[in-house]
Amino acid sequence: MYSSAAEHSNHEYNPDTAMEARAALWTLLVVFIVFKVATTTMILIMDPNGARQILGLFVAMHWPFILAGVTLLAASVTVSVVFRLRLLRVRARRRLLQAAEWRTD
DSSP states (O other), X not given: OOOOXXXXXXXXXXXXXXXXXXXXXXXXXXXXXXXXXXXXXXXXXXXXXXXXXXXXXXXXXXXXHHHHHHHHXXXXXXXXXXXXXXXXXXXXXXXXXXXXXHOOO
16 A cells, blocks of 8 residues: 555666766865955955955854864864774784794793
8 A cells, every 4th residue: 555665766766877976066065265365365465454354254154164174174183093993903912813823932
């Protein structure tokens, strides 16, 4: 009587479509960021005396994005460092295990 939406859907997961969607999202984000930075730079060039007010306004309007960017950058660096440390430990342990395997004490 009742059927699920999955039974009626002809949509299947396509990795190419997902990759295109991610590329479109990143393109849009980069365009927004470049536009914001270029606009702020042009305003600073036109009125260098108002730099403090302009940058203050920029930070006041974009602090959530700045905070998110700094947080993501810090998380990325942390994950990278932790991964490298774990990789070094695993390689050292592997070396010890291989040496122990060939030891005939």
